[in-house]
Amino acid sequence: MNADIEWGSLPFGYYPTDYNLRCTFRDGKWGEIEVSQSETLNIHMAATSLHYSQEIFEGLKAFRGVDGKIRIFRMRDNAKRMQDSARGLLMEPIPTELFEEMCVRAVKLNERFIPPYGSGASLYIRPLEIGISPRIGVKRADEYLFVVLVTPVGPYFKGGFQNTNICIMREYDRVAPQGTGRWKVGGNYAASLAASHKAHEMGYSAVLFLDPKEKKYLDECGPANFYAIKDGKYITPKSDSILPSITNMSLMQLARDMGMEVEQRHITVDELESVSEAAACGTAAVCSPIGRIDDLNTGKKYQISKDGKPGPITTEFVRKLEGIRQGELPDTHGWITFVE
Numbered sequence: 001m002n003a004d005i006e007w008g009s010l011p012f013g014y015y016p017t018d019y020n021l022r023c024t025f026r027d028g029k030w031g032e033i034e035v036s037q038s039e040t041l042n043i044h045m046a047a048t049s050l051h052y053s054q055e056i057f058e059g060l061k062a063f064r065g066v067d068g069k070i071r072i073f074r075m076r077d078n079a080k081r082m083q084d085s086a087r088g089l090l091m092e093p094i095p096t097e098l099f100e101e102m103c104v105r106a107v108k109l110n111e112r113f114i115p116p117y118g119s120g121a122s123l124y125i126r127p128l129e130i131g132i133s134p135r136i137g138v139k140r141a142d143e144y145l146f147v148v149l150v151t152p153v154g155p156y157f158k159g160g161f162q163n164t165n166i167c168i169m170r171e172y173d174r175v176a177p178q179g180t181g182r183w184k185v186g187g188n189y190a191a192s193l194a195a196s197h198k199a200h201e202m203g204y205s206a207v208l209f210l211d212p213k214e215k216k217y218l219d220e221c222g223p224a225n226f227y228a229i230k231d232g233k234y235i236t237p238k239s240d241s242i243l244p245s246i247t248n249m250s251l252m253q254l255a256r257d258m259g260m261e262v263e264q265r266h267i268t269v270d271e272l273e274s275v276s277e278a279a280a281c282g283t284a285a286v287c288s289p290i291g292r293i294d295d296l297n298t299g300k301k302y303q304i305s306k307d308g309k310p311g312p313i314t315t316e317f318v319r320k321l322e323g324i325r326q327g328e329l330p331d332t333h334g335w336i337t338f339v340e
């Protein structure tokens with residue numbers, strides 16, 4: 001029996017579920033998986049995660065399909081990316097099998113929180129890893145805790161799929177040129193909060209960050225990747241400070257399947273003059289189409305959407321990706337893991 005929740009109006013937020021899973025790395029090895037009903041962690045007050053930000057995370061989703069089956073989207077890619085993040089912060093990489101087993105078990109154990117097909121909601125899976133050894137000197141931990149929690153989240157667009165406006169702001173960088181931007185690290189988010197807050201106060205949905213070295217090229221769109229459609233081509237920024245979004249990788253594949261050319265390259269700010277569509281992409285929204293981009297430093301306004309509606313290619317991307325995730329369209333690239 002499903003939990004009694006108004007799925008369609010759930011925010012993208014924390015909603016308590018029945019169980020979470022934990023596993024500790026200690027004495028050079030990962031221990032037994034622990035199933036917990038507690039919503040809190042008991043860790044040492046000098047843990048490296050608290051003082052020196054040895055913290056990484058992931059985000060993926062499980063769906064109830066049109067056929068009633070439960071599907072997780074591209075779980076193996078999230079496992080791989082988390083291993084890259086771990087190596088980036090000298091943390092202990094989580095073996096793929098352990099990552100997958102814990103995600104699948106967390107979904108199964110909380111099955112009553114998987115939103116029904118057609119509700120537009122999904123079960124968000126949030127794996128996180130933290131350093132737990134006590135340190136005061138700056139040093140890596142040798143003990144790590146890996147936690148998988150799940151929480152149901154509502155449809156991203158409550159009032160229907162629509163454009164939002166974003167802004168360019170040069171006073172803030174989210175990450176450094178050769179820094180931690182390429183890994184999914186909590187600290188990157190801490191560094192983006194002030195800029196995002198300022199943008200929200202001015203009515204923008206996000207900040208389009210520029211490359212932190214030259215401030216010439218487009219980088220990331222808040223906590224999401226950026227792409228645009230130019231002369232029928234899919235273009236997306238290439239940079240060492242961008243997190244490789246699995247949604248972006250999926251859209252690049254769909255674009256190729258649709259016969260479009262794909263370019264991963266530097267994109268200058270001026271190029272925004274000549275794009276027909278632009279969007280932020282990530283697990284939360286799939287695509288969040290952009291109406292207008294305001295450069296707050298130059299005063300220039302780039303009107304991306306001419307008719308105020310999301311562009312046809314972005315709309316098609318969302319239809320396709322949602323279709324695959326919910327079993328309405330064939331999974332031709334092996335992106336789906338079924339939970340029995």
Ligand SMILES: *Cc1c(COP(=O)(O)O)cnc(C)c1O
Pocket residue numbers: 059184220222223224225243244245246247248281282283284
């Ligand atoms: C998680 C994340 C994304 C989106 O990645 P997906 O795998 O598509 O969800 C993009 N940028 C940043 C900074 C992120 O942390």
